[in-house]
Amino acid sequence: MTLFYSVTASKPVKYQLHKSSNLFSHRNKILLMNRENQHGGKCFVIIDNALYGPLYTEIVSYFEYHNIELKLIKVEGLESSKIFESVLYVISELNDFGIQRRSEPVLVIGGGVVMDIGSLACSLFRRGIPHIRVPTTLMGYVDAGIGIKTGVDYQNCKNRLGTYEPPSAVILDKGFLETLPSRHIVNGMGEVIKIAVIKDGRLFEDLKSHGKAAVLNHFQELGDSILDASIHGLITELETNLWETELKRPSDFGHTFSPIIEMKLAGELLHGECVAIDIAISSVIARKRELISQGRLDDILNMLDIIGLPCYHFIMTIDLLMAGLEERTIHRNGHQNCPVPTEQFQCEFLQDVTPDELKHAILYLK
């Protein structure tokens, strides 16, 4: 064996999260960022099916005003749509429409599912064309929209296929949350509570004092500090580990048992609702190991309950949770790396969670 050549390179990644509002107001040019020409050319827009009708006229008018040829396609924002066929549909439309490879970013406007599908399509087409993410659900706003992961489910395995594809930019407009169905506001709160419990005690206090009010208000007049802290907590966590080189990821809290529950329930519960159940299970395990106080456990479970998130589902059995843990152990390259909270609003990674502990958690939460 002889070494012939050693290839060394480094791929720089840089993208910005911007806040804006009234995105389709003709004078707002944020949707045109990173285009070579702000007038003329083409723009391919992927939009959540739920927003297609309500926003159609505004979007068409916006691009007409800027003399940009628009192709607007809709994608269903349901977990059951998160399959490779949806990606191929987007790709087929992209190929027919024909845009410049680098200077006409695709806009992906929607919730987590639409962003996962749209970003994956952009990632594969011509080995990657730029895309701008515009999250329109709370889940997209605080979680799926801001990182670089794309993905679809495969053979009932959650996010089994995907890529790491940094967006060219992320545009945050909480105005979209105003008309979002309340259940989807609550859904996103699963990820917000996750960040609070393992990273940000001050955010946890904020949530206790006015989390419920902010949810009821759809974050329109209050709750800015909650959104900001949640995004900041997650993005600083992701930024140093964008490609998951490190498989002990604090942001995996709530994501050990939830994938198998979510797949098993096939859409009955939303992603954030399954994350909430996982937060509950993991917190009971942490309590049993005395990593958190009884007071903290009560606080966490109360918060889930007040916000309207579940702590339990009858589908939870020891066998199912163990199967989920085993699958995650493969995904974490042979280690459980199960994140559980500590009293100091940090997390610890367990490597030896047992069926007995899961049994205790199930009975406790029941």
Add this chain to the structure above:
Amino acid sequence: MTLFYSVTASKPVKYQLHKSSNLFSHRNKILLMNRENQHGGKCFVIIDNALYGPLYTEIVSYFEYHNIELKLIKVEGLESSKIFESVLYVISELNDFGIQRRSEPVLVIGGGVVMDIGSLACSLFRRGIPHIRVPTTLMGYVDAGIGIKTGVDYQNCKNRLGTYEPPSAVILDKGFLETLPSRHIVNGMGEVIKIAVIKDGRLFEDLKSHGKAAVLNHFQELGDSILDASIHGLITELETNLWETELKRPSDFGHTFSPIIEMKLAGELLHGECVAIDIAISSVIARKRELISQGRLDDILNMLDIIGLPCYHFIMTIDLLMAGLEERTIHRNGHQNCPVPTEQFQCEFLQDVTPDELKHAILYLK
């Protein structure tokens, strides 16, 4: 519009090209590199259909000896197999078999097509699992095997879908070339001549003096310097531009008109044969613009001919070549960036190739 957060990160890439031989000799452990355990565990191997029969016994014996559970799947190495369905087949087998996410690299053993398919499957599965490339054709050895591009054709568009996925290592064993059908040796020479013409005058002289003999000998007893110079020329070109940030790529020489010819002929000509035709067209254009001497043009066309590569195919029409150029112009983000050779064994990028020049080239080569 307010900037909320700016994400900055850098993805380091490092992989090595190793030379080895007798890969399936029990004592040779190079195929086990980058595994956490050199004894036990699992190994998923993707192999070119043409090698499945001849190598089956050796491969099974090798992994049995090292007590590694083997899953060996075959993929057809034809351009017509380079479609997403083949990627999904590999993914389905990967998902059934179940390997560790990081410490059990997949082996991809085959020519360019098999490597493009296998690497893309590895790139998508769990957002990327490591793979080691073992090129077994000259095209794989000097070109497809050593870079980071993966891809499949889509709706008759060459490599329309793919990713950039650095291999975990590349193992070069020219022993595979011994039994390779001669047409496939000649095929790989298209890429070797490409590198010589635009980058390496010494390699060009080497090819003139003993290129034909090396081809006839399948590079077994002679031609090492040709292989080494060709790989070295390409990899140093790729290394500084792995993600094609710069769209003026000298290694695109021979790849402006060839994609559309290759797709149009649907497998009648191999990739390197189409590249040869493109080299001929581009060189005639360069001569017409007096970027190269008549002597150099004669040398290039003679070399293609002596090696056994075509310079012309009746399918070449002005319309087809212009359509190919226009497609490449989109791929090169609005610029023709058409690489043509200079007398100094470098290349220049043209932005204004005309139908008249293509007409001249077609008539000249006919």
